[in-house]
Amino acid sequence: MSTDEVSRSKGILILARRTGMTDARLAAIEELYRAQFRAFVSVATAIVGDADEAFDAVQDAFASAVRRRARFRGDAPLEAWLWRIVLNSARDCARRGRRAPQPILDAEPSRNGHEPASPPTWLLDLTERQRTVVFLRYCADHNYHMIASLLGISEGTVGATLSKAHAALRPRLEEERA
Amino acid sequence: MNDRDPAFTGSLDRLAAPAAHKEPDWHDVMARASARGRRVAVAAALALAAALIVLTSALAVDRNLWHSLVGTSVDKAELAKENRKALMRIGATGPHVDLARHTANMARRTRQLNKMLRNYGDIRLIAHREGTSFYVIEPKTPAGQRCFAASRDGNPQPFGTIACPSKEEADVFPSPRYPILDISSIGADRENPSMRVLALKGFAADAVKSVGIRVGGRIEAETPVINNVYIRTSGLPTAGGDLVALDENGDVIGCAGPQASPSSGCSAPRD
Numbered sequence: 082m083s084t085d086e087v088s089r090s091k092g093i094l095i096l097a098r099r100t101g102m103t104d105a106r107l108a109a110i111e112e113l114y115r116a117q118f119r120a121f122v123s124v125a126t127a128i129v130g131d132a133d134e135a136f137d138a139v140q141d142a143f144a145s146a147v148r149r150r151a152r153f154r155g156d157a158p159l160e161a162w163l164w165r166i167v168l169n170s171a172r173d174c175a176r177r178g179r180r181a182p183q184p185i186l187d188a189e190p191s192r193n194g195h196e197p198a199s200p201p202t203w204l205l206d207l208t209e210r211q212r213t214v215v216f217l218r219y220c221a222d223h224n225y226h227m228i229a230s231l232l233g234i235s236e237g238t239v240g241a242t243l244s245k246a247h248a249a250l251r252p253r254l255e256e257e258r259a
Numbered sequence: 260m261n262d263r264d265p266a267f268t269g270s271l272d273r274l275a276a277p278a279a280h281k282e283p284d285w286h287d288v289m290a291r292a293s294a295r296g297r298r299v300a301v302a303a304a305l306a307l308a309a310a311l312i313v314l315t316s317a318l319a320v321d322r323n324l325w326h327s328l329v330g331t332s333v334d335k336a337e338l339a340k341e342n343r344k345a346l347m348r349i350g351a352t353g354p355h356v357d358l359a360r361h362t363a364n365m366a367r368r369t370r371q372l373n374k375m376l377r378n379y380g381d382i383r384l385i386a387h388r389e390g391t392s393f394y395v396i397e398p399k400t401p402a403g404q405r406c407f408a409a410s411r412d413g414n415p416q417p418f419g420t421i422a423c424p425s426k427e428e429a430d431v432f433p434s435p436r437y438p439i440l441d442i443s444s445i446g447a448d449r450e451n452p453s454m455r456v457l458a459l460k461g462f463a464a465d466a467v468k469s470v471g472i473r474v475g476g477r478i479e480a481e482t483p484v485i486n487n488v489y490i491r492t493s494g495l496p497t498a499g500g501d502l503v504a505l506d507e508n509g510d511v512i513g514c515a516g517p518q519a520s521p522s523s524g525c526s527a528p529r530d
Contacts, residue, residue, distance in 0.1 A: 114288065115283050118282075132280070140284070144289075147292040
């Protein structure tokens with residue numbers, strides 16, 4: 082084991098001793114992290130605009146959740162609590178970097194020529210809330226109730242936001258089909 | 260277009276593609292949590308120390324740990340505005356109250372605040388020593404958290420220093436394992452760059468009769484515990500050391516600090 086690894090392990094051990102790492106809540110956080118990692122990073126990418134920064138935001142969010150898990154009161158699902166932390170972390174990251182999702186103009190055809198290899202430009206047509214709702218709905222597979230709870234809006238607003246997102250995307254997708 | 264629109268879902272998949280290359284790294288999460296914890300600990304040490312003293316002998320502490328911690332009830336209506344805000348943020352089980360929403364009518368706002376404060380914890384003034392008031396903030400419900408605060412006279416900061424031992428811990432102050440909740444100020448200055456106690460203060464269980472700082476085997480700046488609190492702001496060692504809790508026989512029953520070890524008469528927290 083290298084010196085770095087030793088000091089890292091020591092740090093984790095200290096943290097574990099301080100916080101009582103063997104608790105069930107920590108195990109539940111880790112389980113959700115592993116189970117929904119892709120969804121967390123995808124949604125964070127929609128907000129931050131960069132997969133690497135989104136990964137950082139997710140890692141920081143879970144580090145924060147580990148530290149703050151004693152504050153979780155259990156009056157809402159742990160999953161919802163974690164999602165809120167991830168969303169806030171991604172928004173903070175986006176604000177710090179002032180990054181909007183990067184436009185990939187004139188998407189290049191992939192090698193097989195069937196579809197563009199790069200992310201589509203339609204992302205720019207959506208507001209941050211629309212992007213977040215779209216990704217929470219389709220990447221994280223959350224229902225309207227969950228999305229409404231995470232974003233602090235009504236289910237009706239979720240539906241309306243998705244509807245507006247669809248309306249904004251329709252011309253782009255038809256263009257892409259053509 | 261609908262949820263199943265292949266062009267739509269295909270676009271989403273492409274957008275999420277960079278994220279698909281990322282692999283979960285729980286070890287990294289824990290390392291970040293640890294690193295952040297260390298940074299917070301260092302920062303906190305510069306402003307205050309919230310170190311819980313470790314007990315070496317559970318038998319040395321009276322079973323009745325908290326009988327004299329009664330104090331005087333503080334009328335929340337007389338609190339300064341900043342203290343009201345602070346009270347709402349701590350020791351409470353309800354949601355945080357945004358005071359900015361209550362700007363319309365000052366008199367009405369005061370009435371509303373007083374009404375809201377009834378839902379939060381009770382404050383008790385435990386002692387006032389050397390220009391510092393020591394408070395205990397009791398939770399309104401069993402799910403709440405007991406907090407301890409100290410504030411110097413004239414300090415514009417609400418409650419000055421606040422410590423809220425986590426209820427998640429199996430054992431919290433006051434207990435045989437943690438007979439003392441120390442909130443001393445620790446720091447250094449240009450003349451003397453070594454980290455040391457600048458102001459010794461905190462709360463103690465009944466069995467603790469005095470608190471001192473052990474430097475090189477000698478106990479210095481021994482300070483009596485009166486009304487479950489201790490404070491000393493002068494005559495403190497110019498070098499860092501362990502904080503030790505002493506019983507009525509002068510025996511060390513708890514200690515904390517970098518040199519705390521069984522060989523020095525102290526032990527790490529028992530798991």
